[in-house]
Amino acid sequence: MTTLATAALRARTALHSPRGILAGRILAVAAIVWLIAAPYMVDLFTIILLSQALSLGLLAVSVAVLGGGAGLPSLGQVAPYAVGGYTAAILADHGMRIGVVHTLVAAAAGALFNALTAPIVVRTRGVTVLMITLAVGELVRTAAEKWKSVTGGTDGKSGIPPIEPFWGMGDLVDDVDTYWYVLLTTLVVIALTALVLRSPAGLLLDGARENETRMRATGHPVTRYLTVTYIGVGAIAGVAGALLISIQRYISPAHIGFDTSSLVLLAVVIGGGASLVGAMIGAALIVFTRDWLSGPWPGHGPLLLGLLFLIAVYTLPGGLAGVVAGGPRAAWRSLAKVIRSDGKSTEADEPTASEPTASEPAGKPDLAKRAASGASGAGAADALLTITGLTRRYGALAAVDGLDLTVRRGARHALLGPNGAGKSTVLAMIAGANPVTSGTIVFDGCDITDLAPARRSRLGIARAFQQPAVVPSLSVLDNVTLAAWRHARRGGIAWRPGRYRALAGEAAIHLETVGLTARADEIAGELSHGSRRLLDIAMALAGHPKLLLLDEPAAGLTDTDIELLADVLKALPAEVTMVLVEHNFALVREVTDTVTVLASGQLLATGTPDEIAEDRAVRDTYLGASEPEHQEVG
Numbered sequence: 001m002t003t004l005a006t007a008a009l010r011a012r013t014a015l016h017s018p019r020g021i022l023a024g025r026i027l028a029v030a031a032i033v034w035l036i037a038a039p040y041m042v043d044l045f046t047i048i049l050l051s052q053a054l055s056l057g058l059l060a061v062s063v064a065v066l067g068g069g070a071g072l073p074s075l076g077q078v079a080p081y082a083v084g085g086y087t088a089a090i091l092a093d094h095g096m097r098i099g100v101v102h103t104l105v106a107a108a109a110g111a112l113f114n115a116l117t118a119p120i121v122v123r124t125r126g127v128t129v130l131m132i133t134l135a136v137g138e139l140v141r142t143a144a145e146k147w148k149s150v151t152g153g154t155d156g157k158s159g160i161p162p163i164e165p166f167w168g169m170g171d172l173v174d175d176v177d178t179y180w181y182v183l184l185t186t187l188v189v190i191a192l193t194a195l196v197l198r199s200p201a202g203l204l205l206d207g208a209r210e211n212e213t214r215m216r217a218t219g220h221p222v223t224r225y226l227t228v229t230y231i232g233v234g235a236i237a238g239v240a241g242a243l244l245i246s247i248q249r250y251i252s253p254a255h256i257g258f259d260t261s262s263l264v265l266l267a268v269v270i271g272g273g274a275s276l277v278g279a280m281i282g283a284a285l286i287v288f289t290r291d292w293l294s295g296p297w298p299g300h301g302p303l304l305l306g307l308l309f310l311i312a313v314y315t316l317p318g319g320l321a322g323v324v325a326g327g328p329r330a331a332w333r334s335l336a337k338v339i340r341s342d343g344k345s346t347e348a349d350e351p352t353a354s355e356p357t358a359s360e361p362a363g364k365p366d367l368a369k370r371a372a373s374g375a376s377g378a379g380a381a382d383a384l385l386t387i388t389g390l391t392r393r394y395g396a397l398a399a400v401d402g403l404d405l406t407v408r409r410g411a412r413h414a415l416l417g418p419n420g421a422g423k424s425t426v427l428a429m430i431a432g433a434n435p436v437t438s439g440t441i442v443f444d445g446c447d448i449t450d451l452a453p454a455r456r457s458r459l460g461i462a463r464a465f466q467q468p469a470v471v472p473s474l475s476v477l478d479n480v481t482l483a484a485w486r487h488a489r490r491g492g493i494a495w496r497p498g499r500y501r502a503l504a505g506e507a508a509i510h511l512e513t514v515g516l517t518a519r520a521d522e523i524a525g526e527l528s529h530g531s532r533r534l535l536d537i538a539m540a541l542a543g544h545p546k547l548l549l550l551d552e553p554a555a556g557l558t559d560t561d562i563e564l565l566a567d568v569l570k571a572l573p574a575e576v577t578m579v580l581v582e583h584n585f586a587l588v589r590e591v592t593d594t595v596t597v598l599a600s601g602q603l604l605a606t607g608t609p610d611e612i613a614e615d616r617a618v619r620d621t622y623l624g625a626s627e628p629e630h631q632e633v634g
């Protein structure tokens with residue numbers, strides 16, 4: 001769901017700034033103080049509404065962590081909420097009325113439910129995940145309607161006896177006492193959730209949410225992270241369900257329908273997608289607005305709440321969290337941007353093609369023959385990468401067609417060719433991001449043809465992307481630390497900030513390599529295109545790769561940035577083998593020692609940059625593929 005994802009990204013970016021961190025802390029403390037003072041300041045009815053808002057807020061928090069923190073927007077968190085609620089109701093019916101037990105068992109039941117549904121939820125994305133989670137929620141609601149002997153059917157379970165918070169504490173018969181119990185439980189759950197999200201483990205979730213491809217390319221098992229998160233938010237929703245029982249002593253399918261799912265999603269969007277306090281405030285706004293609307297406009301609540309949703313999405317792109325962290329001026333600026341926006345992409349200009357020189361060849365070797373043998377001057381013994389008969393078909397089109405290629409250890413090897421020649425497809429197949437139709441890829445003596453990208457990354461293959469793949473809401477240093485993480489081969493980084501800081505200290509060296517040390521604390525999404533490109537390369541280097549794949553790194557860079565890039569590539573450690581896809585032949589000449597030219601997915605020629613520049617077949621193919629005025633003489 002783009003709206004939630006965009007809002008969450010804006011909110012996270014704002015909240016990760018120093019001002020955002022401070023503002024978030026001040027708001028959280030103010031909210032807690034106000035909630036503690038509320039029973040002394042407001043009437044009983046408001047206290048009951050506040051209890052409901054806390055329970056719904058906890059459910060919203062579970063959606064915010066999943067949608068904002070982990071990238072799985074869900075309409076199905078009502079399912080573990082219902083499981084938690086019915087579990088608490090059944091426990092109370094059977095004589096177990098202790099609130100703490102309810103909370104723990106409901107949390108376990110919600111987590112178990114999500115553990116069972118995780119295999120079908122965490123592998124899907126976008127609209128599909130919304131549909132699947134919606135179906136899961138509806139299945140549970142239908143089960144609650146049909147399984148009358150356990151759930152009370154459409155009438156629900158009523159007459160649930162009062163809850164006793166802890167053994168010997170007495171029953172919760174008073175609404176204010178219930179409020180204290182609900183408030184305490186909510187604060188404990190939120191504090192634990194915040195602790196996890198603010199630990200280094202929370203950064204893994206940000207990475208998985210914002211740049212799954214980069215995370216996989218740096219060796220992170222993203223599916224495992226999302227599964228654990230999905231189970232965790234099942235526990236949070238289960239506790240919210242148990243609190244509903246403490247407050248209302250009644251639960252029915254009406255509590256767990258699509259209405260509740262959409263209200264909760266609305267609360268998350270209003271709150272800013274990723275902010276826990278924001279989700280709680282969003283839920284409170286909804287509970288109080290719904291109550292307020294039910295007076296003058298009974299029956300029109302959903303319509304008016306829908307309007308509220310539209311207003312929230314368009315006027316607060318980063319939600320309340322964005323306003324709090326960035327200030328009202330930032331909110332106004334982003335609103336003005338939304339109004340002015342014509343929906344066009346602001347990406348950097350398309351790269352200008354630059355081609356080999358057209359100077360006449362003299363005494364040149366037979367590059368086509370060398371190409372046909374698949375040799376790049378590498379003997380089998382010193383080959384790091386051996387590609388044999390590599391083919392990738394898209395229907396009738398062979399993007400790569402029976403390619404044989406050998407890259408020697410320590411080589412600086414360029415892949416050239418006209419647009420559509422298959423260069424990026426070759427890189428993606430080496431990295432494991434694109435499946436092979438046929439052929440084999442052997443890396444460092446190991447057949448990696450069918451390995452997942454994360455496994456290849458851990459073997460030593462790193463990739464810099466055509467569009468720099470950074471985690472935009474995190475700092476430059478956090479980005480490069482995340483990229484170094486899986487290669488550090490150390491346990492406990494996720495839970496021990498000290499270990500994370502030590503890793504960050506080590507990872508900072510890669511920022512120095514690309515000249516970004518002074519910008520370590522800046523938010524990655526706010527860097528210029530050129531700096532993001534360098535950060536992308538630093539992230540690729542952070543795993544100490546044996547093979548570095550670079551896909552058009554000079555694309556969209558200024559001349560100054562290209563010079564900087566050339567310096568960085570020339571200074572790569574000797575043990576790093578580089579495969580560079582690039583149109584800028586001047587750069588290719590400067591930083592590579594071997595060039596392979598592809599045309600229509602097949603190998604055309606292999607040689608040194610000078611040999612390639614003088615080869616007639618290359619010139620004819622390459623020059624025939626683009627406008628001469630766009631070519632750069634190498």
Ligand SMILES: Nc1ncnc2c1ncn2[C@@H]1O[C@H](COP(=O)(O)OP(=O)(O)OP(=O)(O)O)[C@@H](O)[C@H]1O
Binds near residue numbers: 417420425426
């Ligand atoms: N997912 C896809 N589905 C269908 N065709 C594809 C897909 N990806 C790539 N192709 C096609 O495969 C061919 C090779 O594409 P590829 O991007 O590898 O070329 P390239 O040499 O990297 O080009 P460029 O220099 O423009 O990036 C092109 O004809 C492209 O249209």
